[in-house]
Amino acid sequence: MAYFLELLLNGALTGLMYSLVALGFVLIYKSAGVPNLAQGALVMTAAYVVWIFTSYGLPLWLAVLLGAVAMFALGLLVERFLLRRMVGQPVIMVVMLTLGIEILLRGLVPGILGAAPKPLNAGIGLSPVIIGDVFLNRAYIVGGVVALLLIGASLLFFRTRLGTKMRAVSDDHLASWAVGLSVERAIGLSWGIAGIAAVGAGTLWGAVQGVDWTLSALLFPAIAVVILGGVDSIAGVLLGGLLVGILGSVVPGYLDSYVGGSTRDVVTSLIILLTIMIRPYGIFGREDIERI
Amino acid sequence: MPGLVLSNVEVIYDKVFLAIKGVSLEVGEGEMVALLGSNGAGKSTTLKAISGLLGPERGQVTRGDIRFGDTDLLALGAPARVAAGLVHVLEGRRVFGHLTPDENLVAAYRAGSGRRSFDELREEVYDYFPRLRERGRSKAGYLSGGEQQMLAIGRALMTEPRLIMLDEPSLGLSPLLVQEIFGIINKINESHKLTVLLVEQNAAATLEIVDRAYLIENGQIVMSGEAATLKENPDVQEFYLGGGEHTDYRAVKHYSRRKRWLA
Amino acid sequence: MFYRQSGVYHTRYAADRALWPIPADRWQVLALAALALAAPLLVSSLYLGSYLMPWMIWTAAALSLSLLMGLAGQLHFGFAAVMAMGAYTSVHLVRAGVPFELALLGAGLFAAVIGTVFGAAALRVKGLYLVMATLAMQYLVDWVIVNVPAISGGAQATLRTPQVRFLGLPIQDLTSRYYLALGWTLLVTLFFLNVKRTSFGRALIAIRDKDFAAAVIGVDPFRYKLLAFMTSSFLGGVTGAVLAFCYYRAVTPEQFSFNVSIQLVAMVLVGGLGSAVGGYLGAGFVLIVPIVLTNLIATLGASQWIDISQNMMAHLPLIFYGAMIIGFLLWEPLGLAKIYDNTRKYFLVWPFRHSRS
Amino acid sequence: QDDTIKFALLQDFTAVYTFVTGEYNQGQQDYLTLINEEGGLDGTMFEAIVRDTGNQPQRGIEAYNRSREEGAILFDFLSTPVSRALVDQVIQDEVVLITALHGRGDASDGTTFPYVFPMMATYWSQATVLAQYIEDNGGLEGKKIAIVHIDSPFGREPIPVLEELASEKNFELRAFPYASPGNEQSATWSEVRRYRPDAVFIWGAGGGQSVSVREAIRNGIAPDSIHSVVWLAETDVANVGADVMTGVKRFEAVATGSDSPIIQRIQEKVIDAGKGAGDSANVGTTYYNIGVATMAVSVEAARLALEAHGAPLDGPKLKAGFEMISDFDADGFMPPVTITESDHQGGGSGRVGQWDGNAWVPVGDWGAAFQEIVRKEIEAGAADYREGK
Amino acid sequence: MSASENVLQCENVSRWFGGIHALKGVSVSVAQGQIYGLVGPNGSGKTTLVNCITGFYPPQEGRILFEGRQINGMKPYRIAAGGIARTFQNVALFRGMSVLDNILMGRHNFMHPNPLASLFYPWWARREEIQHREKVEEVIDLLQLESVRDEHVDVIPLGLQKRVELARALSAEPRMLVLDEPMAGMNQEEKEYMVRFILDAQESLGLTVLIIEHHMDVITAICDRTLVLNDGMALAEGPPKEAIADPAVVAAYIGRTGDAA
């Protein structure tokens, strides 16, 4: 029982850590209509940026703050130079563009800053939080709290007028232009915000595993989160993250020793597949309205 | 006093396809002007050139000049043109389907000094289109065609325009709604001195309410004049007005007819 | 100019539908085919084995995928897994004593079966969701391959390809392997071109463009989506087998990893969706340009022309690969085929500027 | 000029092995520079051809063919997949492939794989050396040992040897796989903790290793009962925290640090002369030194080959040179290596090192262990290979 | 009128979308050779009814018979194969194809598309292509589309696109043709052309036609009978002039009489 609880709780926390990565994806999708497969690379870049600042001796909070500013700027730049020209293109083109960005960042950032893993100390102690016989990962608890805060902030954001405008932009670029909404600014803003979310994810994951390009591989579990929760739903990020995390922890926790291999990726893949087959738009995702 | 002036505008799609060639037209302030023409004549293209929406379709204004008051529109991006006071209601309505009508209005509203408050504007729109008030909370994508058209116009009004361009507002609407929409357009034009540039296929109804009209064929203006004069033109009668209910469709001639456009 | 259309009239429907109605095009195709055939005499074994042959094979793969993505409009980010199926099947079949020709067929068939399973997702969803679904399936297939020693070949996860004969000829030295690859690629190309001009291809394009409108004239979208997956997977499977036997001469899971799927999509997009010429150009570009660049920069670095760290230099091809994808999408979303087409059109209508007005 | 001996170091600088390649390759290049600075082998110079393969077989093959054309006679891919993909090719082309600490362990069988040289302890030998350490410090009998590994062929590699050993020495062994790349292992370690092992082996590489160490410590496993495969180095220490990690042990194939004479020479003649191939801070790190050692052995082989067969060198001569190496330890830099025609592993020696809070210190002597079991594994693998599997 | 004379018979058809009750027990009978008009305010369920008939939104209640055979519950492509062709309210052409290929697509049911055929193009597929091409050229002739035969469909004007859609439907040799607002967005001249084509096709091919239109002049001019829907229910039925003169219809749909265009 304690074992189950431990798997459950740690899984839930891990899931929130994934939510942190997934949040950026949803923010961009919900407000720009762009499926951003470069979110993993953004997380990696953010982690490198924070690392650079700390390596100059800045305290972590300042490094994170500066990192947020830098990543926001990067998001704006991505829009200015790349996405601006993709308005009105079919989804495959946009998906591929973001993959191109992902590949580019994965080359550029480690190319300039060094490919060997860098340590990033977030000052979170190693000793677990112990409740009964359940050991909880302290770093993940911090991650979970940050994730909840960011998700809450995003929920509020989309209730504001600005948020409504950004949702309008994701719905129809041309119509947005026609009523004077700056599609460019909305997309830039959404990438900027996603960049800030990436700083959260990058710092916490970087503290856990070190900073190198493998951070960009976090995209895969993040995608499972997003598909499960619904690509445009902030609440979905939360629920999807919890489910992906819990299933990805509980199932391997019981199965792995029988299978003799790690089943976590299988679980993740199956979550993606089953969701798509059973409920294509995820738990909270919106359906496409197609009128014949 | 000139409101919108197009001189010699040429638009090329996809770098190769010349859609309009040397279009010149003028819409005076407070005037209501129609742009008539058959399918593919270049009406929508002209409007998009004015509102700056050619980009996503790989179109480009390659020649000519578009001015709105003292502003050179070609130098501005689409949102800036809206800020300058002109707004384009797109063909095919294009409401934000996943947003409620209310949110559609929010999306188009821009706060700023010297601007009216959101609530005030929204009330005005709902007074024009009481039907929208009732449907204010369901997703716009599921509204009926007429309601979507109303929403599209209402949304455009939220930008407090001085010039509104409407692209085929009656497309696919029931006769009753067509009357209603035309009535409202007329009302808006009169009560706010709002300049209107109207693209329509429904020439009969259009010529009833506009002051002047341009005829565009094959990307070129072929005729223009006061609505009353145009109505009398035999070609316009034959090709645009028809006999209304009096046309005997079963007897329509089989051979291709030629347009002469004798003015 | 080169493209004289005057004097070329089509008096029969058949001629109107010919593959290369314009003589200049016909000559170009023939000349290129002759060059490809003579290649073993013309280029060194380095270029034949490391560039020309893989280019051919990847072209076949890109065309197989282009059939699905370009014609039928079904996005597929797990095509490498399908090719892996073909490669593994062929190796296991040959090891079990099945003649190579049949093993190739078997590879295609088995890949087609698996590919159709991938296609099941396409019956539910399109666009982004299909991307995700196929991606997830790629992971599943990878996992199965790695975790089932009977497939992957035990702890080392490497299966060497046995020596084989094709139609009695031993497929051993570079030249024979090259010709086999070339032959297969030409066959795929011909097939691709023919699909585009027959009712099957039209039905695929129809479901791509408007699936409900296709249904209303009697096209069963389910059936054709599945057929599209099946056909392209069949081709992909055989291509995987050809890749294994002619190029790698061993199969390992890494040869068909997720990156390879992305690379294939990049080839199709950079080349131009649904274009045969695009298949060749895209495969060549994505495959060869990063390599050429690496070598170029290595030379420059070695001769002290540029001062660049080892680390940065190593990352340059990746940077360039990403930049290339971005560049094409931004400046010519229709890919190299469109650039080729525009050039050709330019000569077609020369000396006029616009094709219509 | 034509006599220049070309070594092709075609490695993965950008993908899976970035954690090691940079330092490793730097060590290799610096060592070759050192030899050249010292006048080469009686005037014969070395040249390193360095290229990135991104760990893709495709690019590996191209780089291989190109370097072959440029005249390289020795290849090092530092990539298991690429090396595996090219084993047949190098045997056919008769050029030397070194696969130190990666690639297929059964390539130690020199009769089956005449041109492939693992030349350092394979993962099998590493596992036995670590087991021997436990045997010497408290005994294996009755112990519970957990092997926590990345779920890939590399991670699974030591399991058969350890199982064999478990039945021979009467200890309990259980394997705990985690999904690659291993940045998230909490579920696995929850299970490990409940197993209450006396010792854990962690078998991974890169970021996954630091996660393993952290998770182990977090789950109350004493640092000094953690035993790692050779891939645990300074970056992981920095990542986990130097004091937290105090006590963790690992297998060492080569001495770490800058004290060895060979590193001193490099420091003096290469680094101080500004001819180093990279950041001088890397000199003396674990992976840098491993890189140096691979080249030290290779250059020694070249020296022997030149002595016996004369210039210009080619593949077969170099191979013969390798097989003449006997008790070579690069001035104590590494365990004595003896390569014979049948044993390309060179003895399978190593030692156990421990992090003391500041540095890696050896806690045992160079030596090999349980080679009969390793040998059996090599035989079996090689036999499979000969059958064409 | 007995059921057997009726080509199409809808009985009490109902359809919901989530909470929206789009069709509430609508019954229609269309006799052989008739042109039957379907009118009503926006959102009254006209398109939904047509979608029920052609299988896109199978009705949740009621029956639909075509030539005496029950077709509700069948997939759209089977219904199409059974002899009903249609056009769409928003033009639904295959944008990646030429006009000719679009119309050729209409021949789909008579061809044998098959990947193998493509492999053996010279012998197998080519003959078939040519056979059907002749049929298609007839339709092109009938609808005067020669001039745009080789154009890409998305560069030709909307009016012509609607004509191409009609041609595609006709080349499927249907026995019943369903048209959803074929004249939306057309001016007088184009409307007249379109009417002419519809009448020509109906006469020369002996079709039964179901047409949705908001242009009352067209409806009164060419329809034999008309059904007025309102809010998912039949409001009036009968010969067009009478049906739309019904005061309830005027109030809900027509508005000021005489102004309808």
Ligand SMILES: Nc1ncnc2c1ncn2[C@@H]1O[C@H](COP(=O)(O)OP(=O)(O)OP(=O)(O)O)[C@@H](O)[C@H]1O
């Ligand atoms: N994106 C585009 N790419 C290429 N050609 C285009 C594009 N959009 C329009 N055209 C062509 O430009 C010409 C003018 O089109 P436009 O849409 O302005 O006509 P319109 O008068 O609005 O017709 P309609 O009544 O159909 O709305 C047409 O021939 C059309 O085919």
Ligand SMILES: Nc1ncnc2c1ncn2[C@@H]1O[C@H](COP(=O)(O)OP(=O)(O)OP(=O)(O)O)[C@@H](O)[C@H]1O
């Ligand atoms: N796919 C759908 N999902 C939800 N509601 C739908 C859907 N299709 C139609 N409806 C609803 O069903 C009702 C009838 O719509 P329908 O399209 O049949 O109207 P119509 O009579 O064709 O109108 P119009 O003249 O505007 O084309 C409308 O309220 C519409 O919102």
Ligand SMILES: CC(C)C[C@H](N)C(=O)O
């Ligand atoms: C070069 C090494 C890092 C290789 C790795 N240990 C593996 O065999 O997979």
Ligand SMILES: [Mg+2]
């Ligand atoms: Mg238009």
Ligand SMILES: [Mg+2]
């Ligand atoms: Mg309708």
